[in-house]
Amino acid sequence: MQDDAVLKITNLNTYFQTPDGNVSAVCDVDIEIKKGEIVGLIGETGCGKSVLGESVLKVLPYNAIANGSILFENSELMGYQQKQMRQIRGRKIAVIPQNPSEALNPLIKNKKQIYEAIDHNDKVKGTEKKKQALRLLQKMHFKEPEKVLDSYPHRLSGGMKQRILAAMGLCGNPSLLIADEPTKGLDAIVRSQVIETLMLFKENTGTAMMLITHDLNFAIKVCDRIAVMYAGELIEVGSSDEIFNNPLHPYLMGLFLAQPENGLIPIEGASPSLINLPPGCRFHDRCEKASEKCERFHPEMKKTTLTHEVRCWNL
């Protein structure tokens, strides 16, 4: 079991120091991603899912502190210096950042930005570098790769930018891809392109993936397993089938009801502030089934099947 895990996160805590107090964005998260597996991390904005990805890569803002254990291909990343981390980033772990329209430097030509990624992996000469860049773009199904290389990012559409970012991720030999909100703010047509992009990526590398998204339907369509996050902690983990057919946590059920095809029924209330968290279940003040126990004691993760875990007292 241990050996085929690409990434094994145990007991990860990440918090930010701010003038108002510590904001704990990620609390006691345990999650495992196996070779070639696609794991979705879903939750609403501000629940800490992006911070989780940033913690793995160690690209957190300066005022953040992370502790716990992050095992990547059996080596502990927690003790790594930035210099060692740079050997991992881009080579072993590829990232498709969120918001592609802002993820490329607007003042630098696309080719230079792709060359940077190539240079980081191995030094190749000028013409060879261009050939490699063209190859990468072709792999991501660009029709006029030459033209794309020679233009500035603002000439490209959001979907094209995302494919360029994916192409950059391809040039290493990644065993894990972290895609942060790949479908945020995209319409249906572009969304299916994103799925295509991700599948292309997988075809080319056979990598495992961590998909960070708030888009439940997208996650169910693409992922093997799904982890649901709420207010910094995991509340339910299971295979896509289990999550879709047998959601257990009231928050997850609420999420399904809030989907357009189910009538857009919103969950009452708002997530708690991450500064002064309530002692009990973090969802209790929005939960219809909440009892006094939920209010006072914090539930732990409980296994309901071999693969399905949930954090709720009412089961």
Added chain:
Amino acid sequence: MRKYKVKTKKQQKNLIWIWSGLLLILLILIVFSPYIFPDSNTINYELQLQKPSFQHWFGTDEFGRDLFSRVFNGMRTSLMYSLIIEAIALTIGLAIGLLSGYLGGKVDGFFNYIMNVFQAFPTTIAAIALIAVLGTGDLTLIIVLSVMGWVAYARIVRSETLIFKERDFVLGARAAGGSSAYILGKHIFPNVLLPVLPLATLMIGHGIMAIASLSFLGFGVQPPNAEIGLMLKDSATFISRAPWLLVGPGIVLAMVVALINALGDAIRDKMDPQKQMMEI
């Protein structure tokens, strides 16, 4: 990962109280300086250019006058002039800003052009140009710096007026048949005053600095009035014999201006926390 000590809100607040206390002490010394130091102008040639001592904290000048008391006397002049200047500049700025923002169109275009021209020129050069026309003197100094100072106010008042012009209560008042003068005076004017407050605080410090600079060149406050820039001009002559004469006036001037600026910043942060980072 580096460890950072993040200042909590409470610590920040305590700091503001310390600054305000310090500023208050300085202001009391400045405002009541003629009563606290009644013999600051006593000439005593036996005490010429003395080093700082317990009797004379900042030393004495070339006429044997106590520099410490003269510094506070001088700051009194600066502060008084600066307040007068800001009052005049604020009045002009409010009037033009309100008109420009409210009327819009050609009036706005004209005033905008004027403001751009004014802002393009460094205060020193523009002030000296006006002084060249009007001749030197304390009154000229006040006129000149007022004429230079209104633009900053007018800009902010104009943009606030533009915002409030479209707000519901103003549109309502207009729909109810209120005259332009009534709407400007009763509805817009009180609302634009608040955003002007932090700027007005900062401008007092600016005014003190500008007065000192012009006086240093000989175009500002004229002797026998005491003023920091003027005192430093005299001290400069004795730079190798009595360098300590530079220290006292400089420190008090810097402290007063720095504290006023800090107060202005604090007011601005309190009123609009989002703007803290944007201001350059």
Added chain:
Amino acid sequence: MKKIIINRVLMILPTVITIAFLAFSIMYFSPGNPAEILMRYRNPEGGTDPAALAHYEEMLGINDPFLTQFENWGAGILTGDFGESFKTGNPVTEEFFYRIGYTLMLSFTGLAFSLVIGITLGFLSAEFKDSWLDNLLRFTQSLKMSIPSFWLALFFIYIFSTQLRWFSAFGYNSPKDLILPGLVLGLSNSSRMVRLVRTCILEEKGSGYVYTARVKGLSEIQIFFKHILKNITLPIITLTGVSLVSMIGGSLIIENIFGLPGIGTYLVSAIVAKDYPVSMGFLFAYGVIIVFINLFIDIVYQFVDPRVRDCANAEI
């Protein structure tokens, strides 16, 4: 693109005319009779001979209507003739071109210092945000904004000239004499640059493309030089232009303290001496220089950001 530039160039015409008008009014509106002042300079022992006075009045044309006088002066400007100094009798243009070099040299030295100081300190402040270094730098910056440049100048003169004797305290003999005044000028005008660089770097560091560069595996140093620097160039250039204007404004007082033979020193003494042609000409020149720097900033702005460029091209 061309359209924008032509538009900007045309916009400065009314400004220059206004400046000329203001500069001209120095002589017209000043209390006292300019001819009398001129007579006293030309003929110190001459007393008050009404005939001679009439001659000088005729020479200056001060009995002409305002507009005629303004036209004459303006026509002079167009041919490069700003009249002669009351005091020395030298043509103002000659005096100006002899002195402007020193003022520009001082201003650019100051600008160089402020850029170096601003970028270095701003970078450090941003890189070590909220550390003791950042706090110290920010504290000194805000303190510096409360210290007048002339005090800083006197302080430096005391330390480096009177005590250490590294530089001469007064006058200009070699380019070395520009270092101390340039440093003071740069230092006292660098606060805005430091703050701008700090704010911009922090803003860029939080932006998407920097995140991309990070996860690509680039080091912070690579990210700064290859990505951030390019993106903060535009605000820095804009502020450099604005700074150059404040350098020229600040040079006036610095020149006077360090006794540099620039236009600021001469202008101040001309105003004290009521040497009107010099005051008028030099103030007009100051104004025009500043207007042209502002024009230059506007135009450079068009060339930096490819998005600005594209929009400008699309318009034609």
